[in-house]
Amino acid sequence: xxxxxxxxxxxxxxxxxxxxxxxxxxxxxxxxxxxxxxxxxxxxxxxxxxxxxxxxxxxxxxxxxxxxxxxxxxxxxxxxxxxxxxxxxxxxxxxxxxxxxxxxxxxxxxxxxxxxxxxxxxxxxxxxxxxxxxxxxxxxxxxxxxxxxxxxxxxxxxxxxxxx
Amino acid sequence: xxxxxxxxxxxxxxxxxxxxxxxxxxxxxxxxxxxxxxxxxxxxxxxxxxxxxxxxxxxxxxxxxxxxxxxxxxxxxxxxxxxxx
Numbered sequence: 595x596x597x598x599x600x601x602x603x604x605x606x607x608x609x610x611x612x613x614x615x616x617x618x619x620x621x622x623x624x625x626x627x628x629x630x631x632x633x634x635x636x637x638x639x640x641x642x643x644x645x646x647x648x649x650x651x652x653x654x655x656x657x658x659x660x661x662x663x664x665x666x667x668x669x670x671x672x673x674x675x676x677x678x679x680x681x682x683x684x685x686x687x688x689x690x691x692x693x694x695x696x697x698x699x700x701x702x703x704x705x706x707x708x709x710x711x712x713x714x715x716x717x718x719x720x721x722x723x724x725x726x727x728x729x730x731x732x733x734x735x736x737x738x739x740x741x742x743x744x745x746x747x748x749x750x751x752x753x754x755x756x757x758x
Numbered sequence: 759x760x761x762x763x764x765x766x767x768x769x770x771x772x773x774x775x776x777x778x779x780x781x782x783x784x785x786x787x788x789x790x791x792x793x794x795x796x797x798x799x800x801x802x803x804x805x806x807x808x809x810x811x812x813x814x815x816x817x818x819x820x821x822x823x824x825x826x827x828x829x830x831x832x833x834x835x836x837x838x839x840x841x842x843x
Contacts, residue, residue, distance in 0.1 A: 622782075629779065632790050633772035662779035666787045704784060743789035747779035 597757055601648055604640040604731070604753040612637050617735075617750065622660070622705070627749035629662065630669075630735035632742075637734045640753060648725050652758035656711040657696055657733065660749045664700040667744030670736040671696040673712060677721040678728040690732055691721035700744045707751060713758045731755070759808060759825060762801045771797045 606619065606626040617628035617638045630636045655673050672693035676683060683689045698710035714720045723729050735748055762770070771794050778785065785793060804811075812820060815828060823831070 631772065632775045632779075633768060662782055663784045665784055667789050704782070743791055745778075745785045745788055745790040745793055746775045 597651055599647075599757050601645050601653065601755040601757055602642045603755075604642070606638075606751060608640050609638045610641060610730075612639055617733075620747075620749070622662075622749060625751060627660070627751055629747040629749055630737070632737055632744065632746050632748070635734055635737050637732055638750060640731045640733070641728065642731070642755075643728050644723055644725055646725055648757060650716045652713055652715045653720055654711055654713045654756045654758045655694075655696070655731070656709055656752075656754040656756065657698060657750060658707050658709050658752040658754075659698045660705060660707045660751065661700045661744055661746060662749060663704065663746040664744040664748075665702050665704050666700055668697055668699050668741055669744050669748045670739040670742040671698065671710070672734040672736050673714075674732040674734075675714065675719070675721040675723060676730040676732065677723045678730065679724070680727065682727070689721070690730075691718060693734070694719060695736070697741065698748075715758075759805070759829070761805050767794075767797050767801060 606628045609617065609619065609628055611617070615634060615636050617630045617636045620627050620629045628638050630638075657671055657673075659669065661669075672695055674690035674693045676688065676690040678685065694712045694714055696710040696712045698708050701708050721729070731753065733750065733753065736742055774797070775790065775793065811832065812828070815823070819828070
């Protein structure tokens with residue numbers, strides 16, 4: 595697998611909302627989006643299986659984000675991996691690894707989507723996830739972070755996972 | 759009437775942003791922290807203005823209407839002015 599090749603893509607409709615503080619499904623001109631509040635930390639969760647063609651180079655996560663109303667300011671996102679694997683994670687509880695942060699500034703044109711990315715090294719940062727293993731990816735807007743100053747909802751459209 | 763609690767101000771701020779987002783209404787270059795400061799300032803202003811607010815009512819209304827009723831009347835007046843502009 596070459597660096598930069600796509601591993602997985604998640605859309606807003608694939609969200610598995612957690613019980614509390616979940617991002618809200620919405621549509622913007624019929625585009626499904628997940629609304630993340632500006633005042634409360636909200637989450638979205640996506641499930642997948644790490645493709646067999648992943649060759650251990652680490653995973654780069656890209657978030658495609660628009661803003662409901664902001665045309666300036668920044669948003670701070672946290673992304674977490676949870677390895678489910680083969681007899682690894684007891685799914686009666688959560689086991690997400692430490693987060694890594696992505697900053698995405700609002701576009702000066704409200705309806706335009708911006709993309710932010712962060713690289714996770716192979717190993718602990720992806721919760722030691724291995725080829726062919728199931729996993730979950732949690733995306734959180736860190737709304738109470740001092741650097742998150744974009745007013746109003748942020749809208750997540752797509753998540754792409756690439757080989758770093 | 760006391761100042762709003764921290765939780766109440768936070769909830770008001772969140773609700774205001776959420777409602778504006780649903781309408782896709784922009785605040786221009788205003789950051790959410792600056793909007794929060796405006797929420798705090800409005801609450802403090804109203805608290806300081808309570809005495810003159812009460813004095814503005816004619817005596818019969820001041821005597822007979824409860825504080826909540828006077829504030830609700832104020833709310834209705836502001837709402838009508840907001841709708842007219």
